[in-house]
Amino acid sequence: MVIALPFGGATGGSRHVQAGAAGQGRRVGVLALQGAFREHRRMLESLGVEVREVRLPADLEGLAGLVIPGGESTTMGKLMVDYGLQGPIRDFHASGGAIFGTCAGAILLSRTVLGAPPQFGHQPSLSLMDISVQRNAFGRQVDSFQTDLNVTGLDIPFPAMFIRAPVIGAVGAGVEVLARQGEQVVLARQGRLLASSFHPELTGDTRIHGLFLDMLPAAAQAADLQRSV
């Protein structure tokens, strides 16, 4: 099933805030199976990052980080399994790579997925991050909204766009909560993993991507990674 999402382009351009230069000259992959991968690509490139679209395990070679975009987590999860990417992405993380999952991407990072329709069977995820995620927790597509979010580490609020967004429920001991919408956790970090319920790639504000780029392994470590993946 293909669900139309308003991934038409950037909003909030007048509030554009540049992130730091942590990504200059680094190579980051964007999982390009389905969803809003082009928008992430554009935003990362605007930060001086070299971007590669990842569809097959070999595409992970030499990357310092990987973005898993928003879209439809059931479709993306199924394609991830069909393309043999689940194990290689876990290995990529285990050998030092950083991963940022936005919305459906956060669902794919989580250990436990709640709210998956039973008729689709077990929903695959990478089970990398010690969080449980409740799908579609803010309602349906028509309930999508944008709001200013206070984020740990950012001095002014971030214009966060929520589209059929999940919330992060239980978080493990190693998980740092970076933002809440009301009582709900919507941005969290665990080591080299970052998960957001919302879509930072759909605003003109690069600061969340900047936080992710700060999590990339140092260049020397990335060279080792290149050899080991």
Ligand code: GLN
């Ligand atoms: N509701 C979608 C899912 O569960 C996620 C929506 C999104 O990524 N914007 O997969």
